Amino acid sequence: MSAISLKPARDQRVTVPALLRRKRGARPISMLTAYDFTFARIFDAAGIDVLLVGDSLGNVVQGMDTTLPVTLDEVVYHTRMVARAARRALVVADLPFGSYQVCEEDAVRSAVRCVKDGGAQAVKLEGGTAVSSAIARIVRAEIPVLGHVGLTPQAIHRMGGHRVQGRSEESARRVLEDARAVEAAGAFAVVLEGIPAQLAQSVTDALEIPTVGIGAGPGCDGQVLVMHDMLGFSDWTPSFVKQYASLGALAAQAARCFADDVANGKFPGEEHAYS
Numbered sequence: 001m002s003a004i005s006l007k008p009a010r011d012q013r014v015t016v017p018a019l020l021r022r023k024r025g026a027r028p029i030s031m032l033t034a035y036d037f038t039f040a041r042i043f044d045a046a047g048i049d050v051l052l053v054g055d056s057l058g059n060v061v062q063g064m065d066t067t068l069p070v071t072l073d074e075v076v077y078h079t080r081m082v083a084r085a086a087r088r089a090l091v092v093a094d095l096p097f098g099s100y101q102v103c104e105e106d107a108v109r110s111a112v113r114c115v116k117d118g119g120a121q122a123v124k125l126e127g128g129t130a131v132s133s134a135i136a137r138i139v140r141a142e143i144p145v146l147g148h149v150g151l152t153p154q155a156i157h158r159m160g161g162h163r164v165q166g167r168s169e170e171s172a173r174r175v176l177e178d179a180r181a182v183e184a185a186g187a188f189a190v191v192l193e194g195i196p197a198q199l200a201q202s203v204t205d206a207l208e209i210p211t212v213g214i215g216a217g218p219g220c221d222g223q224v225l226v227m228h229d230m231l232g233f234s235d236w237t238p239s240f241v242k243q244y245a246s247l248g249a250l251a252a253q254a255a256r257c258f259a260d261d262v263a264n265g266k267f268p269g270e271e272h273a274y275s
């Protein structure tokens with residue numbers, strides 16, 4: 001594997017129309033979450049198509065049990081860091097719980113903040129038929145929307161936990177209905193989370209817009225993972241995650257070596273001191 005240069009990517013910028021053309025394309029869409037400048041720069045240079053500033057930051061950055069307490073200010077703050085780093089990737093800000101459910105005006109105002117103050121090029125929001133009017137209203141404000149159906153973590157209390165959706169006939173019908181509603185409302189793509197692979201394939205076949213799966217099998221038009229899971233920073237990784245590195249263990253080892261060196265007077269050496 002060759003080392004990745006952190007020079008700005010020279011490829012053309014990933015745009016919403018370019019992603020739409022990837023439907024049933026030869027090259028599936030790659031999406032990773034990112035929450036800060038450092039990792040966003042690495043992922044962008046590595047050729048990731050979409051950087052999602054997920055409200056999963058509540059879990060992996062803030063250490064909370066759910067995404068529900070994440071605020072719009074926090075999403076905007078993290079989006080700004082990611083947008084500053086992205087030269088090629090499309091930056092999508094995740095609208096947090098409470099920022100779009102009350103009324104359509106709230107939804108548009110929240111999306112506008114993510115674009116104006118955060119530098120996002122699109123927003124994501126969770127839900128299907130229930131939020132389709134909010135999606136349509138944001139799209140009318142010229143802000144591209146990424147939908148998200150199936151297992152929607154902001155609905156954790158309704159679902160009774162992070163449970164796979166669409167297993168029963170009735171639940172599968174609802175997932176398909178939600179995905180169709182999101183498409184009809186004008187979303188440019190939709191995340192399918194935590195649903196059986198066969199259902200994800202059916203939804204992908206039924207829609208004209210690309211689907212991006214997480215825990216939804218190989219039949220989607222793209223895949224997304226939470227960066228902490230795929231890099232091995234999390235204590236526990238769900239079975240649908242492929243862990244591509246063990247950076248948590250590496251960081252712990254480096255910190256232990258540093259602590260030992262300090263304790264044993266091995267750091268700083270003369271070469272690390274000013275003369």
Ligand code: KIV
Pocket residue numbers: 033052053054055056057094148191193214224225226
């Ligand atoms: O918040 C998030 O990171 C997400 C992805 C898991 C799709 O919604």
